[in-house]
Amino acid sequence: MxxxxxxxxxxxxxxxxxxxxxxxxxxxxxxxxxxxxxxxxxxxxxxxxxxxxxxxxxxxxxxxxxxxxxxxxxxxxxxxxxxxxxxxxxxxxxxxxxxxxxxxxxxxxxxxxxxxxxxxxxxxxxxxxxxxxxxxxxxxxxxxxxxxxxxxxxxGSGHFVKMVHNGIEYGMMQAYAEGLELMRAKEEFGLNLANITELWRHGSVVRSWLLDLTAEYLKNDPELKDLSDYVSDSGEGRWTVIDSIQEGVPAPVITLSVQMRLRSQQDQSYAGKVLSAMRNAFGGHAVKKVSDE
Structure with missing residues (x-):
């Protein structure tokens, strides 16, 4: 135990x-x-x-x-x-x-x-x-x-409900992450994400324990400078997606959030390289090589 x-x-x-x-x-x-x-x-x-x-x-x-x-x-x-x-x-x-x-x-x-x-x-x-x-x-x-x-x-039902719970958690986390990145990109507004997430904890319809934890983390490290963008997965998100397919129940948000975690676990995406190669081949578009980084 x-x-x-x-x-x-x-x-x-x-x-x-x-x-x-x-x-x-x-x-x-x-x-x-x-x-x-x-x-x-x-x-x-x-x-x-x-x-x-x-x-x-x-x-x-x-x-x-x-x-x-x-x-x-x-x-x-x-x-x-x-x-x-x-x-x-x-x-x-x-x-x-x-x-x-x-x-x-x-x-x-x-x-x-x-x-x-x-x-x-x-x-x-x-x-x-x-x-x-x-x-x-x-x-x-x-x-x-x-x-x-x-x-x-x-x-079996206890672990099934927990599996779906974790799938929902993946989707919620992904939505918070995307929204915060969008606000950070709007540089001309100079938004303070620590203050905004703290604000949302009080009365907002998107308040949650996940938001509480996010607000606390951003307060201590607003640039998240000590973290990489690698996000692991326990497997339950994958199981949720597999079961949604087997049951014929669409779950696009959960599915995409799992895919984003898989992408974060790659040092470089081979699929991304293929896309770059194709774009260069048909249109002569510029590519960025590893040596340029």
């Missing part, structure tokens, strides 16, 4: 046993009041009956191998919660495998990031209703308020 989430549960009065492959992370959790297990077997042995295990590791192989180990070690009626950013189709498959052994698998789409300890987490839960009710005190402790978590549907 992530250190911030464990800390929040401990503050809410829950007894937590934690395990992580990293000794540093285990000690950090211990310093916040968690009982520490040095192996996964020790973790399971330390839990009371009807064991509840929250898994929060990177999606893909780390999650798959951890869940497979738990599947072999836990007993009937035990509950496993995957709070990472897994693909919802993997969660549906895993839910069926756990159900075959009489266990319960819940997928918890988790939004809150590094601010979760202070602000709480928005939790989107998929899985069996009785299992959700059984572990609901955990969700209540992590959420910022009683409306901060929701049982959204069957296994």
């Amino acid at each position: 992530g250190g911030n989430m464990a800390t929040r549960l401990i503050r809410a009065g829950h007894e937590i046993v934690g395990f992580d492959l990293s000794e540093e992370n285990r000690q950090k959790a211990a310093s916040n009041g968690a009982e520490i297990a040095n192996t996964l077997d020790d973790l399971i042995a330390a839990l009371p009956e009807r064991k509840v295990v929250w898994v929060m590791v990177p999606h893909g192989k780390p999650t798959e191998s951890t869940l497979q180990s738990l599947l072999e070690k836990l007993a009937e009626h035990d509950i496993v919660i995957d709070g990472g950013n897994s693909n919802y189709q993997d969660s549906m498959r895993r839910g069926e495998i756990f159900a075959e052994k009489g266990m319960f698998f819940l997928d918890a789409g988790t939004s809150g990031g590094i601010w979760g300890l202070e602000e709480g987490y928005c939790l989107m839960i998929g899985g069996d209703t009785d299992a959700v009710v059984h572990v609901s005190p955990i969700f209540a402790a992590l959420a910022p308020n009683p409306k901060g978590w929701l049982h959204v549907g069957p296994v």
Whole structure:
């Protein structure tokens, strides 16, 4: 379990046993009041009956191998919660495998990031209703308020809703970024973007937590001089676009925002070079060579 989430549960009065492959992370959790297990077997042995295990590791192989180990070690009626950013189709498959052994698998789409300890987490839960009710005190402790978590549907639905959530986030971030760049380009107005983003936080229809964070960043570094324009992606934006195509639901804003992130990850665009070559070939237009930079 992530250190911030464990800390929040401990503050809410829950007894937590934690395990992580990293000794540093285990000690950090211990310093916040968690009982520490040095192996996964020790973790399971330390839990009371009807064991509840929250898994929060990177999606893909780390999650798959951890869940497979738990599947072999836990007993009937035990509950496993995957709070990472897994693909919802993997969660549906895993839910069926756990159900075959009489266990319960819940997928918890988790939004809150590094601010979760202070602000709480928005939790989107998929899985069996009785299992959700059984572990609901955990969700209540992590959420910022009683409306901060929701049982959204069957296994897989929690991660599906979180996937769409992240796709929307991509689009919102892209719109803010484009608008700010446009205002910065209007040099004759001398616009103060830090002041404008702070203004928009109060009463504007575009106010949001993303805007709050942007305003704070611009206040401290208005030219963003210490940043490159490389923007990584976790994969959930891509999954959202793929699913929109499979469902026949147009999602042009989210799709383009994902494409812009992919473009930012290229040092140079080969497609851009091809465009430059074609324009030069048919019209003799000037080109800019790498040696000119």
